[in-house]
Amino acid sequence: METERENKKKLESFFRDEYDSLKLFVNSRIRSSAERDSDDIIQDVALRLFSGADRYAPINNVAGFVYHSIKNKIIDVMRGGKSTIQEHDENEAKLIEFTELLYGKSDNSYSDRMIHDLKSAIMNLKPAYRDIIIAIDFEGFTYKEITDETGIPQGTLMSRRHRAIALLHNELREKKKTNA
Numbered sequence: 001m002e003t004e005r006e007n008k009k010k011l012e013s014f015f016r017d018e019y020d021s022l023k024l025f026v027n028s029r030i031r032s033s034a035e036r037d038s039d040d041i042i043q044d045v046a047l048r049l050f051s052g053a054d055r056y057a058p059i060n061n062v063a064g065f066v067y068h069s070i071k072n073k074i075i076d077v078m079r080g081g082k083s084t085i086q087e088h089d090e091n092e093a094k095l096i097e098f099t100e101l102l103y104g105k106s107d108n109s110y111s112d113r114m115i116h117d118l119k120s121a122i123m124n125l126k127p128a129y130r131d132i133i134i135a136i137d138f139e140g141f142t143y144k145e146i147t148d149e150t151g152i153p154q155g156t157l158m159s160r161r162h163r164a165i166a167l168l169h170n171e172l173r174e175k176k177k178t179n180a
Contacts, residue, residue, distance in 0.1 A: 007059050008050060014062045015046055029074050045069045065149060121171045129164035132157055
C-alpha cells in the first residue's frame, strides 16, 4: 500500500512537471493525426501506469520508467496504425494466448468460464508471481527490461514465471476436473 502511494506521488509529480517534454518526445516520434495524437498517447500511458501503480516495485527511475512505457505505446500505435485499440479486447486476446500457452492450441475457442478462471487464478497468485506474469505476458516487457528497472536477476524472474505458470496450470486443471 505504501509503495502504491509512493509510486503514484512520483508519477503524478513527473507527469505534472514533464508533460510538455513528454509531448515533444511523442511528437518527435510520430506525426500527429486524428488517429495518432500525442496527448492521447500520453494520457493512455498515464492511465495504465496509475492503475497499475500497486503492482510495481518502488519506482526509482521514474523518467526512464515513463519514457520506456511511452516508447512501447508508440511502437504499438505504429504497428497497429491507430491508437484506438480497445484495451479490453487486447487483454482478452492476451488471455486467450496465455490460455493457449497453458493448454496448447485448439480448434475451438476457449470458454468464457475458462478465461474467467484464468483471470481469477492470476489475481490469486503471490504478488511476485502475478507481477511477472502480467509484465511479461500482458504488458510485453522483456526480462532484461524488468531486470534493469527492478534489479532482480533475469534468472530469478524466469524461475518465478515458470513457477507461476506451473501453479496456474495445476489450478486450472483442478477446476477443469471439478467442472467436468
